[in-house]
Every structure is written in structure tokens, then in C-alpha cells.
Amino acid sequence: MVELVEGAAVAEAVWRTCYREVLAPAFPAEELVSEEAFLGARHRQPSGVVLALDEGEPVGVSMVDGAGGAAPVALLSYLASRASRRAQGVGSMLMERARTTGPMLLIEIEDPHRHDDRGFGDPWRRVAFYRRHGVRALDVPFFQPPVAAGRPRVEGMLLGVLTPGPVPDSVDAAPVRDFLTGYLLGSGEDLDDDPARELLAALAGPRVQVVDLPHPG
Known part of the structure; x- marks a missing residue:
């Protein structure tokens, strides 16, 4: 069963797997931050990163810049699901979570x-x-x-x-x-x-x- 987990609660190894197996296959290099830059969001409060996990394995991810702050605008930088899980509702779960991040x-x-x-x-x-x-x-x-x-x-x-x-x-x-x-x-x-x-x-x-x-x- 897929669950959405705030990035701060997820181990670094899972973040790295998410980057390599979910995020990187979904975006060309010129649109994608480096693995270390992605991992750096783990230490920001709030990170704005939500991972979709299925029995602990990442199957989707979203990253929102400005999430949780007082600013009236936030930016959804990335939303992706594992290629084998596309059209199975993972992206929709992440999208519905992302839309609650600000006005x-x-x-x-x-x-x-x-x-x-x-x-x-x-x-x-x-x-x-x-x-x-x-x-x-x-x-x-x-x-x-x-x-x-x-x-x-x-x-x-x-x-x-x-x-x-x-x-x-x-x-x-x-x-x-x-x-x-x-x-x-x-x-x-x-x-x-x-x-x-x-x-x-x-x-x-x-x-x-x-x-x-x-x-x-």
C-alpha cells in the first residue's frame, strides 16, 4: 500500500534511491538538480519534499519550494512516479498533497x-x-x-x-x-x-x- 511520507522522516539511502530510480528517469539533465542538491533539501525545514513509499521503496516524489512558509506562493519543482507505477494513482496522490501547500x-x-x-x-x-x-x-x-x-x-x-x-x-x-x-x-x-x-x-x-x-x- 502506498503511503506519503514527509521527506525529513525518510533515511538518506531512500532519498538516494528515489533520486536515481524515480526522479532522474523522469527529467532530462538540464531540468534536474544534482543528487546532492536534492539530498540537501532533506536538511531544510520544512523540506517541501514528499516521498510516496510502497513497503519502504520509493515509487513517487514531489518537491515544493516555499512549502510551509508564510509566503502566498509556492513552486512545485518536481513531481514524478516510478515508470512502472505511472497511471496507477501515485502522481495524483502527490498532486493532491502538493496543492495544500499554500494559497x-x-x-x-x-x-x-x-x-x-x-x-x-x-x-x-x-x-x-x-x-x-x-x-x-x-x-x-x-x-x-x-x-x-x-x-x-x-x-x-x-x-x-x-x-x-x-x-x-x-x-x-x-x-x-x-x-x-x-x-x-x-x-x-x-x-x-x-x-x-x-x-x-x-x-x-x-x-x-x-x-x-x-x-x-
Whole structure:
């Protein structure tokens, strides 16, 4: 039986197995933090990492930055299930837990119009999964900032958004802008760089528009 366990309660060896057998097979290298960086979240309070365990073996994981804090925005950086356990409800269990972490949850999602299936999971199926859970997207030119110094940013990303109730057609821009400014700076991004400037400019008004996630075709 699958149970969800806060990361702080899980042994380091299980974290390492989770990284190698659940997380790494689900994301390309340019989108994935290192094993040691992932393990470092174990020592943060709160870590924001939840593991799905089946008889002690990791079968899924989610990581939320900003979970448990007073900030109005948190970011779901990673959500993955073991390849052999996909479409068996593990991801949905993790998603339902993640949506309780704050008033607004942002989600980094590959735009399937810009990313092909490279063996890390079908981007269209991933978008369909998030759509089933009520996720929509902020209408901004989002990119994933570098996961480590010297690594590239990842273009062609959607910034999903989830709120406690049905996601409205617009949300307050200020808390999103503040969160993303800190996120970009923490990732070593230059805020005067064109992509960063365009992203923050799209959040300069009082509200930011929300759109539906894309459909195939």
C-alpha cells in the first residue's frame, strides 16, 4: 500500500534511491538538480519534499519550494512516479498533497508544442495530468532558470497555476512577481537579461491573465 511520507522522516539511502530510480528517469539533465542538491533539501525545514513509499521503496516524489512558509506562493519543482507505477494513482496522490501547500501553487511544465518525448515521459500526457487536476497556466513567457551554475536555462516552459478553488481568469501579479524575482536571482539569473526582463514585464500590472493548458492539435 502506498503511503506519503514527509521527506525529513525518510533515511538518506531512500532519498538516494528515489533520486536515481524515480526522479532522474523522469527529467532530462538540464531540468534536474544534482543528487546532492536534492539530498540537501532533506536538511531544510520544512523540506517541501514528499516521498510516496510502497513497503519502504520509493515509487513517487514531489518537491515544493516555499512549502510551509508564510509566503502566498509556492513552486512545485518536481513531481514524478516510478515508470512502472505511472497511471496507477501515485502522481495524483502527490498532486493532491502538493496543492495544500499554500494559497497559490506554481508549476513548471514543459510546453508540449516546444518539447518532444525524449524518453522522460510524454509532455502531452503530463499536461493532460495537470489539466485533470484543475491546473491552468499564467500567460507569461516562462523559462526554467538554470538548475546549477554553468547550466543552461530551459526555454519553452509553461508556468502552471493552481489555487484552492477553481483557477480564475486572472490572479494578483505582485506575489507571483516577487516570488519569481527571488527564484531567478537565487538561480543566478541576470534580471536585465532579455528573457528575465520580458518575464517580469509580463507581471508588471496588478493582474496577470490565466489561460487553459494546451490541448493536442
